[in-house]
Amino acid sequence: MTxxxxxxxxxxxxxxxxxVHHWQNPQPSFVVLLAHGYGEHAGRYEHVAQALLSAGGTVYAPDHLGHGRSEGExxxxxxxxxxxxxxxxxxxxAAGEHPGLPTVLIGHSMGGxxxxxxxxQYGSELKALVLSGPAIGGNPALIGLVEMDPIPDVPIDPAILSNDPAVGEAYAADDLVYHGPFKRQTLLAMGGAIETxxxxxxxxxxxxxxxxGEQDQLVPLEHTGPAVENIKGSDLQAKTYPGAQHEIFNETNKDEVIADxxxxxGPKLA
Incomplete structure (x- = not known):
């Protein structure tokens, strides 16, 4: 074991x-960049990083601006x-520490x-892209909050992240997770990026x-599907998980998801 x-x-x-979290592999064969979702932090992906290390990767995951241990409101x-x-x-x-290694990018939700x-912009420098519940199609119920003044205090409900109740409990108890209401500028930024x-x-x-996840309430499949269809290239693979909620890397079938x-x-890096 690595x-x-x-x-x-x-x-x-x-x-x-x-x-920037760096889960280090002493003899990596590829680099992973990992972009976490809104309100959370990269430390929540420890188990994902461990699996990727066992597969030969070395993982770099920033806490985004205003998230986790990074600066910003x-x-x-x-x-x-x-x-x-x-x-x-x-x-x-990552390239400076591991010159010449192929790089893959994984993004979840807002990280998608x-x-x-x-x-x-930089796809030519990547070997592969993995999108987990990417918010590129938006969620009208969330983006529409910008029309309200003031924006109601409706933080993310931990119960709709996963069918595993322990995930929601850990999320609610995590001091590095943001538990407040959505901020207008962030919603506008996400909406603008979706249009871009x-x-x-x-x-x-x-x-x-x-x-x-087919039961994703935060990033509904019905909105993401057309958005993916619009930008897909010549080499797209897709899989949905019946019954799964938003955080598929933390779902009851997370081992299946990570294995997928x-x-x-594997073949992309061979």
Whole structure:
């Protein structure tokens, strides 16, 4: 079994210092960039990183601006492009430490927006893209909150993240998770990025895996499907999981989901 060690880097981001989790593999064969979702932090992906390390990866995952241990007002993002630029800096860090290794990008939820924008701009530098419940189609019930003044205090309900109640309990107890109401500017930034993605063209020949829970209430499948169809390139694989909610990496079948990611990456990295 791969010996797993972790390290925390700090980088100068576009709007403040960014904390970067690095799960280190002593002899990696590929680099993974991982973009977490809204309100959470990269530390919640420890188990995903461990599986990727066992498959030969070394994993770099920033806490986005305003998230986790990074600087910025909690859960406030003015422009998704700033976060994409921060991720680009993380990619530079990884390339400097592991020159010549192929790189794959995994993005969940809002991280799926970030990862898709990154791939639209820098896809030629990636071997593969994995999108988990990507919010690229939006959720009118959430984005529509910007029309309300004031925005109602309706934080994410931990109970709709996973069918495993322990996931919601851990989320609710996690001090690094943002538990407050949505912020207008962040919703506007996500809405603007969704429009940008829709008009920015396909992913070309970048191998892409799209995974989604069929009972996802935060990022409904019905809105994501058309958005993926609009930007898909020539090498798209898709799988949905019956009964699964939003956080498929934390679902009751999480081992299946992670295995699907690793199985997809294998041939792309060969």
């Amino acid at each position: 010996t797993i060690t972790s390290h925390e880097h700090t980088l100068d981001g576009v709007r403040g210092r960014i904390s 909690p859960a406030l993002i003015d422009d998704i492009e700033d976060v994409v630029a921060d991720l680009r800096s993380v990619a530079g860090l 927006i970030i990862a898709t924008r990154y791939a639209q 993605i829709a008009g920015a063209g396909s992913l070309g020949d970048l191998p892409t895996l799209w995974l989604h 990611v690793i199985a997809f990456l």
